[in-house]
Amino acid sequence: MAEPSIDLKSLCNLARLPPPDSMGEEQELRSGLQQILVFFRMVDAIDTENVEPLVQPFQPGAGTERDDIHVQGLARADALANAPDSDGHHFLVPQVLK
């Protein structure tokens, strides 16, 4: 089995995680991830032709959708209470447009 390929820089960017700090760290991370991907690829051995994927164990039946009526959500103050930064009305983040 060919060694699984990983583009670490692109992967870290997609996952919104910082890339490794050094070549040594990068090598260690890459090798650890590849070992697990080899373990993942054991599933290649199973013939799944014409098998539908199962994305959750059971499908919701009838009656799982509620009526489209207004219900009270979180109060603004409660929603903002845990925010690292807010102005009392909004979540604040670093400036996006400069």
Place this chain on the structure above:
Amino acid sequence: MSPDPTIRSVQELAGQIRAGQVSATETVQACLKRISQVDPELGAFLHVDPQGALETAGKIDEELKSGRSPGPLAGVPVALKDNISTSGIPTTCASRILEGYVPPFDATVVRRLKEAGAVILGKTNLDEFAMGNSTRSSAFRVTKNPWNTSRIPGGSSGGSAVAVSAGMVPVALGSDTGGSVRQPAALCGVSGIKPTWGAVSRYGLVAYSSSLDQIGCLGTSAMDLALVLSVISGPDPLDATSGVGGSSDLLNSLAAVDVKKLRVGWVPELLESAVEPGIASLLRSAVEQLRSEVASVAVSNWPFADYLTSVYYIIAMSEASSNLSRFDGVRYTQRCEVANEGLNGLYTHTRGTFFGDEVRRRILLGTHSLSSGYFQQYYGQASRVRRLVQNALIEELKRVDVIIIPTTASTAEPIDGHVDPVKSYCSDQFTVAANLAGLPAMSVPCGFSVDGMPVGMQLIAGPHREDILLSLANHWQKMTDWHQRRPGP
């Protein structure tokens, strides 16, 4: 009467509180005392709420004195895994990224426990975001097995298992994505159940892998679990996946199960090489003891045994990479901001700084499995094999009512020492199938290994047949006293 939560069942305790033989306040005080005596060493709790618990207990005592019925769990202290949201009480998922977070709402299971009169005593330790099977990856503290404090308690609901095993609470809630209730229950010598996927609302459970996650409970006996499960289960408008397939009145259907008519399957092949000889011997002995108590014992098929953990980890990590994208440093988490790196820099530095190693590893692997060019090879293929696993298990569970297999291949391992990720993932080999197929499963104590550590026996039934599991487990606990053994002191 002096309340002693270390030896009292939930049913017995609730009955004595209702009868006025002990008060809810005395019971909570006894639990708090026990926690103060043993938890500095064992590390089960991340947060204890003595003030809130005593206030609630006081109100329940007043209600009882005035003749009102505060519910079936009146005055019963309960611990909650710290990934279950509690209004006004911190919920950290044992992660630095949620340090200081106090939810503005209760999870549905918490609301139902409170409505039934239960007293929330505190929040228990876990592997960070429930990603692990040892509780080692908690960012905050080490949790030790009360049977031998140099050993792990299992995980990820390790704190809940220890809290029950060491007599700090009579019952606790956990969550089970690939065995996280059953495995620590087995390693700590208590009973634990993972209900059918959808039987219990997950509203307020911090999501790890939504198609696998299920809230479950840990306690001393099967009947205690039945009582608590009957309170927390049922459809919930706030979780569209709850109540899928319907659920009946558990306590009534439990009483209707005739154990003598049950067809039991077991998988001797798994005991030949995959587990420690001591565990294999205890499982064989348990099956022999049950043989004369049930209608039949047959050899069962255990499908795709060599592939279950690979399938499970691809799916769990894929879903985790999506679910954990909400932890971004903006709305309710810690934040790490670096000048001139903008919003993307805020996301990246926050997640890199506050997520632990295992969480970062799983997010990376899940992202890879879902990414363009790899999706079909990993997530797509795993989801198709998952269909085959579910079909085979449900077919087998038409031939037998319950399948018995070990919960774990070995007893609790030492806390210290190198952890190889793949080896650790493979140790979930007996528990992940029930999550992949959405089936109810539980672990009950079935003896001790030669080194004095507890061993668990796993029971698996068809969808929404918790009544069968709990009836057989209850029968087993009438035949044996393994579940009554307690670690000292």
